[in-house]
Amino acid sequence: MLFNSLEFFVFLPIVFVLYWFVTARNLKIQNLLIAIASYVFYGWWDWRFLSLIAFSSIVDYTTGVLLEKTEKESKRKILLWISICVNLGFLGFFKYYNFFVESLVDSFTLLGRPLSINTLNIILPVGISFYTFQTLSYTIDVYKKKLEPTKDFIAFTAFVSFFPQLVAGPIERATNLLPQFYKKRTFSYALAVDGMRQVLWGLFKKVVIADNCAKYANIIFNNYEDYSGSTLLLGAFFFAFQIYGDFSGYSDIAIGISRLFGFNLKRNFAFPYFSRDIAEFWRRWHMSLSTWFRDYLYIPLGGSRGGLKMKIRNTFAIFLVSGFWHGANWTFIVWGGLNALYFLPLMLTNKNRVNTDLVAQGKLFPNVKEVFQMLMTFFITLIAWVFFRADNVAQAFSYVKNMFLESFFSMPEVWPSTVLLLVAFFIVVEWIGRSGEFAIENIDRLNKPFRWAAYILLIILMFSYTGEQQEFIYFQF
Structure with a gap:
């Protein structure tokens, strides 16, 4: 169901x-x-x-x-x-x-x-x-x-x-x-309203963002040998927002429905694509799984308390097992290993806890350094998502290789303007609401007419731009 x-x-x-x-x-x-x-x-x-x-x-x-x-x-x-x-x-x-x-x-x-x-x-x-x-x-x-x-x-x-x-x-x-x-x-009316608000945002993420991005991610990944490097980059971009909208959307709906019944579930996502390094990304992505592996695998293995070899071993252990948890395919193991390689330099230089505050705290716009850090973190995450999405390891390497051909700088053959505008709208709303638990948590601060106008806008967008229904990605895990 x-x-x-x-x-x-x-x-x-x-x-x-x-x-x-x-x-x-x-x-x-x-x-x-x-x-x-x-x-x-x-x-x-x-x-x-x-x-x-x-x-x-x-x-x-x-x-x-x-x-x-x-x-x-x-x-x-x-x-x-x-x-x-x-x-x-x-x-x-x-x-x-x-x-x-x-x-x-x-x-x-x-x-x-x-x-x-x-x-x-x-x-x-x-x-x-x-x-x-x-x-x-x-x-x-x-x-x-x-x-x-x-x-x-x-x-x-x-x-x-x-x-x-x-x-x-x-x-x-x-x-x-x-x-x-x-x-x-x-029964708490305030808790129920907050839950319904989170359900609404989760449904928007799923049916408007994830399902529409899935259509073009599937087209590009299934025919990657026929497209330019710029199109392949766009395919990875679409999958990144497909999996984020799909999985975090499910979590929002789950948390929101739980509030309708008087329960509070733990937060699972904290705007991961605004992360400034890969360590911050993993503190913000699928937090319930990350902390599970930290408490029941990483720490029992010794965590980061031992020598250099132990630190490297434990880092690879937690990421490789996390990758294998996601599915019975070598692509997930390579994806986990790649994230371990991303994470290792930060841990070995004790910089894995540098960015623990909210990006651009109290500001509307990030500074140049923060923009660069977020773009670089998002880019290397895109490369890793290729391995997560690909059918096999050979296809993933071929996809990444073809991405960096000269055609990387050409105009993509696939350019769905409407979907890109919807994603841009989604990013703006997430950025504005990044201080809350979910993007529209603080919408109740608006005057009633503006608040209801925002709700109606989301509902109209859901009915107007509902993508082809897709099963939630993480059901397979």
């Missing part, structure tokens, strides 16, 4: 009415409604995969209960590893089995010893990477005694399957979201 589908526009009001007008007096019934609604939402794609999320919930709930009862460290480690193996086992089988088989066969073929191992016709469960990491963080935090295990299975099930963020994040920590299921929620 897509957020921008007719089915969801019927589903959401029904759940909202039942939640606030039928079950509001009983917290457990209210949580049960969320769990049931979430399973309906998830099962809309394929009901067979409900068994996976249910089994994962049972395993991690039981593990948490047993961890509280067990003081012996060896038994606690066994329980932790059972949870890790079950969760990563499901993820590895459904997402990576065919990748490992194909890579193994290719390796032995190169050595002159071809293997005969068949791949499987496996359907990847939607959002498995997201809810797997969410449940894992619960078990790990309970094991480390950073979190008291829950005794409320309904609340835990609702936490794992919470439908607004179930299939594409943000990846919530149990320390933030789970306690919210224990407390009685009361």
Whole structure:
């Protein structure tokens, strides 16, 4: 069930009415409604995969209960590893089995010893990477005694399957979201209005920016050998705004819908394309995943506390694993490695924490240095996005090579003026609203006529320039 589908526009009001007008007096019934609604939402794609999320919930709930009862460290480690193996086992089988088989066969073929191992016709469960990491963080935090295990299975099930963020994040920590299921929620008009405002902006990002950019990104990437270098650069530009509008749009909608039900989710994007270096970019892009890898992989490996070799190892580890998390393709691993190479000089020179403030703080325009820094960071990010988008590594290298031919300075063969104007409008709105959590968060400061004029403008643009409906990119992860 897509957020921008007719089915969801019927589903959401029904759940909202039942939640606030039928079950509001009983917290457990209210949580049960969320769990049931979430399973309906998830099962809309394929009901067979409900068994996976249910089994994962049972395993991690039981593990948490047993961890509280067990003081012996060896038994606690066994329980932790059972949870890790079950969760990563499901993820590895459904997402990576065919990748490992194909890579193994290719390796032995190169050595002159071809293997005969068949791949499987496996359907990847939607959002498995997201809810797997969410449940894992619960078990790990309970094991480390950073979190008291829950005794409320309904609340835990609702936490794992919470439908607004179930299939594409943000990846919530149990320390933030789970306690919210224990407390009685009361309807807040101000919170609901703010949530609807964020939903509106998220829908604009998705249907106007992402889906329109996707059309031209697909045309250029699918026929990259026929286009000039300038057109290939434009194709990478369109994909950059496709993936940003698509993924951050989903996060905005998820956070906004959660507020309608009295929940607060963590922020997932903070205007990453206004970053002045790659370290700042990664503090602003997919923040829930970046902090997950920081807390559960980078720091346990030693972080940046060790010597030079350890720092380099840990930096590559977190970026390569992050790349592999995104998909079973060498392109994602190369994308992760390329970002590690971007990041490494900043870390080794202790400049990875230079730009922690808001760019052009208190100013309407950035200075020349900031403009140059943002353009350079955006450009190297575009190069990395080519590997993320390409079908294979060979195509990605060929795309980048062709981009830098003499035709790089020619006029692009593809020039959709309307889409470029929409992207320019989007950039201006994001820049003006960059001090808020999302671009139009502070629109309530405008006088009522201007505020409603802005809402109506966004709605008109959505109805006038809705691109061909595309599934959210991160559903495949």
